[in-house]
Amino acid sequence: MSRRDYLGEFEHIVILALLRFGDHAYGVTVRQEIEMRIGRDVSIGAIYATLGRLEAKGYVNSCLGDPTPERGGKSKRFFHVTARGMQALNRSHRALQSMTEGLRLAMRYSR
Amino acid sequence: MTQGSSIRPPRVAVWLVELFTPYEQTESILGDLLEEFADLTSKSEAPSARRWYWRQSVRTILHLVGSGFRVAPWSVVGAIISGFLLLGLASGLPERVTLAVLDFHRQPHVTPYLTWPQVQARLFWLTYGTLTALLLMSMLTGCIVAVLAKGREMAAAGTLSLLVGVLGAVEFLLWSAMNEYTFLPLPLVNALGVPIMIAIGGVLVRTIRLAATRRATQR
Secondary structure, eight states, rough: GGGGOOHHHHHHHHHHHHHEEEEEEEEHHHHHHHHHOOOOOOOOOHHHHHHHHHHHHEEEEEEEOOOGGGTTTBOOOEEEEEEHHHHHHHHHHHHHHHHHHHHOHHHOOOO | OOOHHHSOHHHHHHHHHHHHHHHHHHHHHHHHHHHHHHHHHHSHHHHHHHHHHHHHHHHHHHHHHHHOOOHHHHHHHHHHHHHHHHHHHTTTTTHHHHHHHHHOOOTEEEEEEEOHHHHHHHHHHHHHHHHHHHHHHHHHHHHHHHHSSTTTHHHHHHHHHHHHHHHHHHHHHHHHHHOOOSOOOOHHHHHHHHHEEEEEEEHHHHHHHHHHHHHHHHH
């Protein structure tokens, strides 16, 4: 298995944010969800750069919605996690779980 | 219409984001920024919303430039190297072109010697004509670099402009220090003008391609 099959930390976070919104995930919702849940103020450019990378790997696909007046007539780009993306997410999750198993990280670093 | 929706985001920031984003993401990124900006203006003061827009735009541009290097390293770096080589190889060209233009109407067999006013006029045109040709050549280089880095025009032209600007500034400062001058308009125009014209070349190509892409999607 190559290094490319695993998700990077931010890729992992972005895919999890996409899953939370299902069919309604787009740049703004993903950015705000990350800011709300982990307090990380990321730029919309960072979200799109990561989504572009994930799309190139086949982990995510996207489609354009209808243009809306509150967005100045500009369309939303909705993102969906693909089956390949889900596999990559599970693989990275399992890898993290097995590496942290038995470490009691909370106890070790709370001092 | 609410007060928030009547306030527009900073035009320059919108324009810069449009220049640096890949075509397929331009509309969605600008739409997302506008949506959050409208939301912010309805909750807070317009100046703070504008500051937010500027901060987001700058960070977005930096991320997209960085991602341009990661996604298409060979085309972006290749375009920048080509631009450097082109500037280096053609560095003597503006002076030669200006001299050729000046000599075009001169008839040495009729008037072999130049009078003092003619010498002054020739020096004037040699100086400013060479500078103009250099600036035009820099713009052309910016255009070529942008054409080579398809889809990442401003990442390539902007980086080349920045590199040439830094090198030009260092060269200018060293030259001024060695010649004991503190301010020289002409070398300063040279040092600042070349990187600016490279960036303008990139902007031109990007704007033309963006307009062509819009026309194609509207059909």
